[in-house]
Amino acid sequence: MVKSPRAVVATFSIVAIDPETKDLGIAVQSKFLSVGSVVPWASAGVGAVATQSYANSSFGPRGLDMMKKGLSAEETMKKLISADRGRDNRQVGIVDGKGRSATYTGSKCMEWAGGVVGDGFAAQGNILVDGRTVESMASTFENSKEDFPERLLAALQAGQDAGGDRRGMQSAALLVVRKKGGYGGFNDRYIDLRVDDHESPIAELRRIFRIYDLVILSRERKEDLLRIDNGICRQLQSRLKKLGYYSGPVNGSWGKGISSSLEEYLSVNNFENKKAPKGHIWKSVLDYIGNDSKRKS
Secondary structure, eight states, rough: OOOOOOOOOOOOEEEEEEEOOOOEEEEESSSSTTTTGEEEETTTEEEEEEEEESSTTTTHHHHHHHHHHHOOOOHHHHHHHHHTTGGGGGGGEEETTSEEEEEEEETTTTTOEEEEEETTTTESSSSOOOOOHHHHHHHHHHOSSSOHHHHHHHHHHHHHHHTTTTTTTOOOEEEEOOOOOOOOSSSSSEEEEEOOOOOSSHHHHHHHHHHHHHHHHHOOOGGEEEEOOOHHHHHHHHHHHTTTTTOOOSSSSOOOOHHHHHHHHHHHHHHHHGGOOOOOEEEEHHHHHHHHHHOOO
C-alpha cells in the first residue's frame, strides 16, 4: 500500500506574551482545514508553541513540558529540532513564560518561508507571497496599543493584508491562556476560538471574537455602565418587544414587566457575565440588543 503524503500546514502565525498580564497567545491562519486543531499549543505561565509546515504536533505538548521544567524558548527549540528527523520540513515559533522567544524554519520549507523574533513574540510563515507577511505581523504587534487578544488579531490581519499564504485562506484560530482564565475558572483557556473552513477566516474569527468578548469576557469599563433612564427604558421596551420578550407599553416607565423581560433575554443569550447593578445596563449589551432587534425586524 502506498501512503498518501501528509498535507503541509502552510501557515502564518504569531506566538506572544502580554508583558502586563502574562497571558500567552497564538493567532494563526492557513489554507488548511481546521488549522486550530494542529498548530497552536499553550499553557498558562509556561509558554506557547506554534508548530507548522508538515507540523510535528508532538512539539506542542513536548515543548510545553520542557518549558515547564525550566528550559527557555531557545533551549526548547534546539531540543525539539535536534531530535526530529523531519526537521528540514518543520517550522516552529515559541515564546516562554518569561517572554523569551525563538523561531525556526527548516531548509526544505516551501518558499517564501521564514520568521521574525522580537521582544516577547515570534512571527513565522511558509508558502507565503513574500517576507512582508511576517514583517508586517511583527511591526503591527509591536506598535499596537490595543489589548493583547486584539493585538494578536491585528497582527494576523496585517499579515494577510501584506500577502499572506500565497494559496489563499481557509481557516484561522486564536488561543490565549491565563491562569484560571477559562469558563468558571476551571482551566486556563481564556480564549479558544476557531474558524475551521471559511472564505474569509480572519474576518470571521474577529467577528466571533467580538461576540465572545461581549458574552463571555468581563472587560467592561466603568464609564460604559449606563443608568436606565426614561430614554433607555423606552429603547429596551421597543427592542425587546420586536424580539418577542416584552408585550407591555413602550412608555419609558420601568417596572416588573420590562425588568423580567430583560432578565429573560440576558439568560437566553448567555449574558450571565454582563448582568449590571440594579437599574443599570452595560452599553455593549444595549447595543447588542439593538442590533439583534434590527436583524429580527
